[in-house]
Amino acid sequence: MTVFGDRALRELSDPAALRALFAGEPGDTRVRTMLAAAYDLSAARIDQISDVQVRSVGLERPLFPVGRQDGAWSQLVPSYTRTELTLSVPAPADPLWIDLLARIDVTVVTEVDPSGAEAVLSKGFDSFTTLDEFRARFAFFDLDAFLAEHHISTVEELRDAFDYVVTEIQLRKPTPFDPGDPANTHTLPVTLAAVIVDPFDLTAGLRATRLVREAAKGLTGPAPPGLPIEVSEAYATAVVAAADGLPGGLTAAQAEQFYGKEGVVSLFVPTT
Numbered sequence: 001m002t003v004f005g006d007r008a009l010r011e012l013s014d015p016a017a018l019r020a021l022f023a024g025e026p027g028d029t030r031v032r033t034m035l036a037a038a039y040d041l042s043a044a045r046i047d048q049i050s051d052v053q054v055r056s057v058g059l060e061r062p063l064f065p066v067g068r069q070d071g072a073w074s075q076l077v078p079s080y081t082r083t084e085l086t087l088s089v090p091a092p093a094d095p096l097w098i099d100l101l102a103r104i105d106v107t108v109v110t111e112v113d114p115s116g117a118e119a120v121l122s123k124g125f126d127s128f129t130t131l132d133e134f135r136a137r138f139a140f141f142d143l144d145a146f147l148a149e150h151h152i153s154t155v156e157e158l159r160d161a162f163d164y165v166v167t168e169i170q171l172r173k174p175t176p177f178d179p180g181d182p183a184n185t186h187t188l189p190v191t192l193a194a195v196i197v198d199p200f201d202l203t204a205g206l207r208a209t210r211l212v213r214e215a216a217k218g219l220t221g222p223a224p225p226g227l228p229i230e231v232s233e234a235y236a237t238a239v240v241a242a243a244d245g246l247p248g249g250l251t252a253a254q255a256e257q258f259y260g261k262e263g264v265v266s267l268f269v270p271t272t
Contacts, residue, residue, distance in 0.1 A: 004242050005099075005196045008269045012100055012194075012240065015054035021267050022052045022104075029256075030265050031106055037236040037263040038190045043113045043228040047179050051107040058102075062095035063193075065215040096215050099240065100194040107187050109179045112228060116172040125164045131155050137166070186227055194238035194267060200245050202258060209237035209264045238265035245271060 012018045022031050031049050035041065074082040128134045134155070135143045152158050178184065193212050197205040212235060219234035239259060243252060256266040 002198045004198045004245065004269075004271055007271075008196050008198075008240050008242075009059060009099060011269065012267075013057050013059055015057055015102075018057060018100075018102055019052055019054045021269075026256075027052070029260070030267070033260045033263065034104075034190055034192060034236040034238075034265050035106060035108070035188060037265075038231065038233050039188065039223070040230040040232045045111045045113075047109045047111055047177070047184075049106065049108055050185065051105075053105045053107075055103040055105060057100055058098075059100065061098045061101045063098055063212060063215050064095045066218055096211055097195075098193045098212060098235075099196045100192075100238075101235075102192040102194070104190045104192055105187050106190060107185065109184050110186055110227060111174075111177045111184065114172045114174045117169050118172045119170040120167065122165055122167040125166045126159060128159065129155065131158065134158065186224070188224055188227075191235050192238055192265065193235040194240050194265075196240045198242060198245065200241045200247065200255075202250075202255065205239035205241070205259070206262060206264065209239060209262075212237055236265065237263075238267050240267045240269060242271045243268040 021027060028049050031052060032046065035046065071085045072082065074080070125137060128137065131143065131147075135141075147153065147158065150161060152161060193209075193216070195205070195208040195212065197208065213233060216234040220231045221234070223229050223231050241255070246252065246255060252266070252268050256268075259266045
């Protein structure tokens with residue numbers, strides 16, 4: 001660990017110091033990147049970040065990659081049997097070191113997609129008299145290919161060959177979103193695994209966080225209740241770097257944008 005790495009480790013071990021990096025507009029962007037990495041939010045829209053609390057910070061935690069071993073055992077006498085066995089065990093390799101493992105609670109105001117059907121109506125469709133009428137009713141359907149596949153050449157043959165059903169679905173309309181309604185406020189727990197990269201290197205930071213994410217694949221837990229979301233990653237990941245230690249021509253904003261597209265949080269710490 002370098003001089004900067006030691007200092008960053010010491011300073012960010014304080015939950016208040018880590019929380020300060022998630023304050024203001026830059027912090028809001030980091031929190032959203034962190035949440036998007038940890039959860040599938042396709043059915044929920046985060047309207048605003050209300051609060052961020054760092055519950056705990058662990059230092060230098062090892063993460064042991066898990067290997068999968070498949071095997072089979074069979075016997076021929078007195079009768080044939082076969083057994084297949086799969087084991088997921090720690091791989092015989094050096095651990096990945098997570099420099100900072102933070103447990104964070106994020107309070108959000110969220111609009112939820114109602115994602116449901118108000119009404120479903122199915123009815124038969126057998127009154128068509130021309131192929132064009134059938135084609136117009138099922139615009140998504142490749143009628144010519146269907147006719148060729150089933151050797152159908154007339155509308156009468158088409159009508160007699162199968163039963164056709166049309167289903168109309170009326171989706172549930174969402175109620176007007178009220179950000180002040182307490183029912184729209186939720187707390188999402190996130191575990192943030194951060195690696196310190198010094199001297200800074202874009203590739204090294206991305207590789208380190210990718211390794212952590214892959215090694216933690218099997219550690220996901222249940223989603224918090226009250227929201228239609230799923231946990232996608234056990235850990236959100238972050239790169240900790242010196243704010244004034246970037247290579248020539250690279251700005252902190254460019255690095256943060258680059259990592260953000262990859263679902264990685266950027267935490268820049270001053271060197272003085």
